[in-house]
Amino acid sequence: MMNKTYCPSLTEYQRRLSRVVNIGDVLLGGKNPIRVQSMTTVDTMDTLGSVEQTLRMVAAGCEYVRITAPSMKEAQNLLEIKKELRKRGCTVPLIADIHFTPNAAELAARIVEKVRVNPGNYADKKKFDFIEYTDATYQDEVNRIRERFRPLVQICKQYGTAMRIGTNHGSLSDRILSRYGDTPLGMVESALEFLRLCEEEEYYDVVLSMKASNTQVMVQAYRLLVQKLDEEGLQPYPLHLGVTEAGEAEDGRIKSAVGIGTLLEDGIGDTVRVSLTEAPEAEAPVAKALIDRYTTRAADAKPIAPVTEVPIDPFQYHRRITHEVLNLGGQNVPRVMADISRLSSVEYADLRAVGQLYSVFLDKFQMNDLGADYIYSGQRPVPFMLPNGLKEVVDYQAWLDAGRRPDHFPVLTQAEYATAGPQHTELNFVFQNLESLTPSALDQLRADPTAVIILYTDNAHAMPELRRAFFRLINQDVTNPVIINRQYSVLTPEQTQLYAATDVGGLLLDGLGDGVVLSTELLPERAKEEWLPTIDRLNQLSFGILQAARTRMSKTEYISCPSCGRTLFDLQETTAMIRKRTDHLKGVKIGIMGCIVNGPGEMADADYGYVGVGKGKIALYRGQDVIKKAVPEELAVDELIELMREDGRWIEPVRLEEPVGV
Template identity: 85%
Template sequence: MNKTYCPSLTEYKRRLSREVKIGDLPMGGLNPIRVQSMTTVDTMDTLGSVEQTLRMVEAGCEYVRITAPSVKEAQNLLEIKKELRKRGCNVPLIADIHFTPNAAELAARIVEKVRVNPGNYADKKKFDLIEYTDASYAAEVERIRERFRPLVQICKQYGTAMRIGTNHGSLSDRILSRYGDTPLGMVESALEFLRLCEEENYYDVVLSMKASNTQVMVQAYRLLVQKLDEEGLQPYPLHLGVTEAGEAEDGRIKSAVGIGTLLEDGLGDTVRVSLTEAPEAEAPVAKALIDRYTHRAEEAKPIVAVSSEPLADSSSSDEANSQQLPATSYTIPIDPFQYHRRQTREVGNLGSQNVPRVVVDFSRLPSVEYADLRAAGHLYSAFLDKFQMSDLGADYLYSGQRPVPFMLPNGLKEIVDYAAWLDAGRRHEHYPLLTPQEYAAATVRHQALNFVRCELATLTPDVLNQLRQDHTAVLILRTDNAHAMPEIRRAFFELLNKEVNNPVIIQRQFPQLTAEQTQLYAATDVGGLLLDGLGDGVLLSTELLPERPKTEWLQTLDQLNQLSFGILQAARTRMSKTEYISCPSCGRTLFDLQETTAMIRKRTDHLKGVKIGIMGCIVNGPGEMADADYGYVGVGKGKIALYRGQEVIKKSVPEERAVDELIELMREDGRWIEPVLVEEPVGV
């Protein structure tokens, strides 16, 4: 199986795509990765659209997308463009099209780029399973091609670029019937349109594979690149985005997990971060993700290379095993196009079928008191003299050289440095953390669970052999390489190829970064590994100046603990809270998305693991919610449709009653839990 989807898995190299001209600002090729966003004002509001576009450009948007749901909106794009040019703004405009080929054909004569969604441009989406023969399927494809051909010819004539943007949630019934709800179906949906473009000698095309599920999104982009190469098609630029990422911290984490994972491997020519916030809030997040790679190639330390093809049985040779590391790995030991969690033995509550665990790093605190454990999600009540664990309660506390001087609450275990463990009398309730040197020389270890902190360079044959035979060892993998995620992934490859199946906790440390940088970088580095099924836990660390007050340390530790759980949720590996799949709003939106999302969150954020889709219109309705459990979709002014999965249950519910009826639907399904009012714990 050809697993090649990027220039290198170990060296930072951007995929060299075809350059596409979009107005005066080309994309792809050797150009920088571009930033874009989408207006939320009604397209018929010319001045409102212009003012918002100007704010977006000021915030860093290099392309601005505007919805054109019908011919009248497409026509008004001309007025918007005229007013922008009058004000000296030459930002390229992109028309967003769903369901209306005639609007696309008009818009293509006006703006610099049109975006079409193959799933609903000329195809059908009624959630019907249709049995196609090869002949009937081919006939349906030909019908769609003929409907699409005029747009291609117009774009070619007017020099207009096009994005063929597949969305996971809006695959047509035809694609779903043949390929299922899969990354392959997403890719094939785009390729059907792309093949016609090439037949017409039209190459100003950008491609995207968006999904709200980060696993599906990353797999689809990788598979798209592999299929383009396999079919000998042009290396078209990629537009990266996670649909319906949500708002605030959750939306940023989810976006970084999906987009950052692809940027790490050099994929992507333009980025849009889809937040349920004002569009001018999106560009700075996209820019922060992109800017991390400006100097990555020169900052990165070399990593032992990986081959995408098997080599001649080097893995079993005595010569290979006697070396520190082979010059080239045997093969990529994972499937980059399908999620499989790395198989490990169970050690304590780590590995095997256990959810990934969260470790919080208290090692730099000068002392630890009962109330301090709030930063690890364990809340102490002095009045009741007991702890209560929140949904974001960490599993392990790393205290370094200073063990906690009191008994920890149930559900929280302690890791201490090996020397401190020995000094404390090898206490059974403490688990030691050893360096590779300590691990190799230790004659005394914990009988059940020992942690070994390693880097790629320290995974020598002797250490690997020792780990392979040790059923008490859990690895903590870390790196100080600027190219961090690929180096840790390379270490995982070494474990897989050498059949070392100990659980692994991923450690990333972020000294002296802003809170947003830490959030985005950690989500990228840890999330990218989790999406490939690599990792049984996460440990995030930071550094503050020694003179910082303890309260500031605790606030930072609390943020890192929440961030750890947020990354696990965004990567779909541990669900610890309600997930909101909310669209970023646009001119089609039929209610205030930010206000409505906040209202629904306030009523439902105690429903651990429930996924609720909040969509502003039917375009971003049942399909775009994809794997949501329940949906809240605008269908008219003041009217809401409620969904169970992708099935509409209640139509045209008045907006003022819609949240109550959504809760009633959950109650009917036995999934509603009344919120519990908990006394606010206080410190000692």
């Protein structure tokens, strides 16, 4: 039977107790706080620029600062940066980021408090070649790499320098890919090969990471790593969490929260880096907002019945099996329901907040890519005919009072549902939580092909309680579709964004959920003008979460690195320029990488790539294949579009007409 254990508890909030690693004077792991870190974007040879940026990052909340050292000269200059920082009274531990240059790592390890190495390209090969290995020839390669790695381990041990063995999904070596494939297991084995040597040398100041831009892969890899460490009797090393190349703005924050937050919910993680294509000082507050949610979680949480049987595979994605009800469940993509029940009245123009734009001049609606599938109007049904495709959900009593209209779908409380009064012939929604899913309720749901559950919780430990409810449904063979409902109290927009991405995204990554509805708590009466922006924001957030969890692609995805001293062009400006030209390409994934280190490998999940290869020069990729080399930067976006056109992936943008007279 598969060992599914990867965290202390699936129902009670507990931090995974890792060994403590000293990084400078800032302890990591054990019962120490979850630490915040980020990475500079200034050229490492710019000493004062690096120092000034580091100081801004520390002021923003960074407890560790990482700096790239792509060659010996940058590694040496880390000493000058460190001297200037210490002169200014800044004692933040510095981390050298190493990729292809073992000699730079060995030099940096004598200077800084920690080095990060990527086992996929540290003395290993990445040419996208498939190689047939026998056990003997494979072990010969492992031995060769370990001999190249051993000097760094010995230097770190001698100087008291910590090390992060940081596997990236996109930069697995040809050797690992040939044996394990492009899998979470390959990521884990890549790190364990290096870790086993560290333990042979009795060197334990190690931190591990399993980063990917695909949140499903990232979460599965971290879980599998924890399970493998325990299975092999290795030390419980602290874990650095991050979604690599998360992107920018709202998308980057949502994607980071889906991946990082899912692991934090289960007590996994000792330090966090949120990788945004923005100034590095913008990253720390996002990481801190994610971390701070767990400061009092154990005290605030209500007890949840322990899990006796885990009915899912936590290391591989499988969507929960459900039967189809109208357009919910079965093989349908997860649906978005927008809560408009706070509006005292609804007019045509108000539906813009749920992705439906009305033109008085044309007397018709146009739906954008983020058009909700359902609206919940509560006790006040919309007084006009809705646009095609948009369905309305009303409270059960309102449905009865309006004469049981067939174009309205009722939502019932469990008490109303249990009385088995008149119901819709096609689709009925039922509010349920873990407590209400009693044996009799489960029997009724199992026998009702029209019922769709709206699953909610008021537990501070929300995602695990909702997951526990899903486990009950699966174990009791209840296949009704489930809409995940999260309602939040008075939070900032960013807190709502991060919390919802964690709570809903964590379930979607395990294949749980057939839709989402987000809302804020019932506040005193507010004007429509105040509610509409909130409804719009929550609708966009719902689609963003589904996209970040890879369950419904509704817009273009940009896999863009957060920049560093290796970057060969202005990433923020370039990403904005590419987004402006391509943001209508629904479902297309575009990797935007500042240098070859974060190039074809790191964007393993992208359809197309835009990669800096020299000053003013860009390489264009189709997947991991170079199609055009050294394209002048001023022509590169046009050439990228031409490449898509050749593949039949390009469509001319058609902008929705602005509503007239509303």
